[in-house]
Amino acid sequence: MMTNDFAGLEAAQEQAIQKARKRVIESIGKNMDLYGITQSTGLLYGLMFFQDKPMNLDEMGQAMEMSKTSMSTGIRTLVDLNMVNKVWEKGSRKDLYEVERDWHQTFADFFVLKWRKAVELNLMALRRSKAELDKLAESGGSEALHALIGGDLEKIRQAIDYYLWLDRVIDLMESGEIFKHVPKEEPSS
Amino acid sequence: MMTNDFAGLEAAQEQAIQKARKRVIESIGKNMDLYGITQSTGLLYGLMFFQDKPMNLDEMGQAMEMSKTSMSTGIRTLVDLNMVNKVWEKGSRKDLYEVERDWHQTFADFFVLKWRKAVELNLMALRRSKAELDKLAESGGSEALHALIGGDLEKIRQAIDYYLWLDRVIDLMESGEIFKHVPKEEPSS
DNA sequence: AATTATATACAGAAAAAACCGTACGTACTT
DNA sequence: AAGTACGTACGGTTTTTTCTGTATATAATT
Incomplete structure (x- = not known):
């Protein structure tokens, strides 16, 4: 039929x-x-x-x-x-x-679902590696070693900062707060 | 070397x-x-x-x-x-x-680059189809035809609204206004 | 001008992904 | 209980994508 x-x-x-x-x-x-x-x-x-x-x-x-x-x-x-x-x-x-039918929600859901997962996984990896390097640095070693570790730790720190920021952007989507800053209805100018 | x-x-x-x-x-x-x-x-x-x-x-x-x-x-x-x-x-x-090294910017750039393009292409298609259907509706036709066209036009209208919203979200990234709402530094609670 | 070093266009090979038909498990109908 | 309708796991096939080696164009060096 x-x-x-x-x-x-x-x-x-x-x-x-x-x-x-x-x-x-x-x-x-x-x-x-x-x-x-x-x-x-x-x-x-x-x-x-x-x-x-x-x-x-x-x-x-x-x-x-x-x-x-x-x-x-x-x-x-x-x-x-x-x-x-x-x-x-x-x-x-x-x-x-x-x-x-609510595409606004669809978009927000997608964002939360996919990007949150990526943020979490990357943060986990970064924190583990940070911990390892911290430990390695504590256990003494040459000047050259410390310089190398310091460089990596600084990069990791920046990356973590970024992911924490991204996580808050995702919060914006998840909480619906995004609709306060960008309303669904176009502001009549 | x-x-x-x-x-x-x-x-x-x-x-x-x-x-x-x-x-x-x-x-x-x-x-x-x-x-x-x-x-x-x-x-x-x-x-x-x-x-x-x-x-x-x-x-x-x-x-x-x-x-x-x-x-x-x-x-x-x-x-x-x-x-x-x-x-x-x-x-x-x-x-x-x-x-x-500025990953915040990298993210924003990506968003603007890729999503903006998608928004533009979809909006273009939606508007063309809307125009065609509007024209078809004006040219008379049966009750059934108008019901059908009306349904499609309503869906298209909703889609356009959504893309206009998404476009403004992208504006947020492009202008850097996003950093006002979600500052790079985590707010010290 | 000839030579050398470099990046990439291109075509073929390898790998991955999409797609399909079959087989099977589950749940509904009789 | 037997039969039927349905969705999907699975293995094989096709299609697409990625990757490589060679060839070529460009630019620097001699």
Whole structure:
């Protein structure tokens, strides 16, 4: 059973709408690499963006002309990034998905999810290495050794400072405070 | 002529420092995918991070155990992202590079460079499609057609709003205003 | 002017990633 | 309980990306 959104429309009209959609979908798909997402998954997202109803994997595969397997993995990527939500609809045994419409939130979520993790991992590595070098410095050694360690420690210190700053930027996104500084509605000038 | 930073140090000391560096370098390399950078280029960046002197392509190739060609392409990626600067040193015919130490700026630059471009391209596509749909709506048509167009236009409107917001977030980075809201120095609590 | 040193364009090789079909486990239906 | 519908793990194939060696262009040195 295939529902057709364009039922009853003239071919030329449908074509015009499809063309308008296609441009947007492809632009979205092309720029989604910033989210670390493959182009085809980006196109899937773009497709779903124009859907008024939740889609199931079979519909996606049909529309994308790709395998159901690929839809499954693609959609998981999108769900993991909170870009797409799984929705429940009684009567249907199939999993249904729809795009998250609050893109501001989507962006903030992505930022928190990905960049926070990077910050944490890098900070951990930096602190461990700092501790090792501190210890090495304490255990005596030549002048040359201390100069070398000092250089590395200074670089590490700067890096840590940066990540702590970045962490606070991420806080801004997570807390929603960003919307105080940059309101969703364009200030009417 | 190969200069050795570790000249005159005990092997165990050199090893300890290398271990500390390696952890940081690998962490950086691993997380650099957020910048759309390949892991090996990320490792190159990490390597250069601990260098006190500008490096040339031959030194990089030797340290990374990779071809000079790869170093050339890798370094270009990093230069394009303003993560690495080309420096001039009289007497040397080789191109020399060193990492940009101001990571706050590096982050802001990246954000402006990459996200701004995405915003512009997406906005362009959205506005074109909006114009087409507006025109199509004006040219009459059935009730069903107008409902369909209206749905798409509403989605496009929301998307445009979002990108305008994101554009202002990017402005925050570009103008340096972000540092007013999130100062580089951690506020002493 | 000839020689040498340097970076990179280019094409092929190697590695990685995306994609698909099959097989299987789970949960719903009968 | 048997059968059916569904999503996905998995292995193999195709496509894309990364990496390398050679060739070439450019600029410095002799």
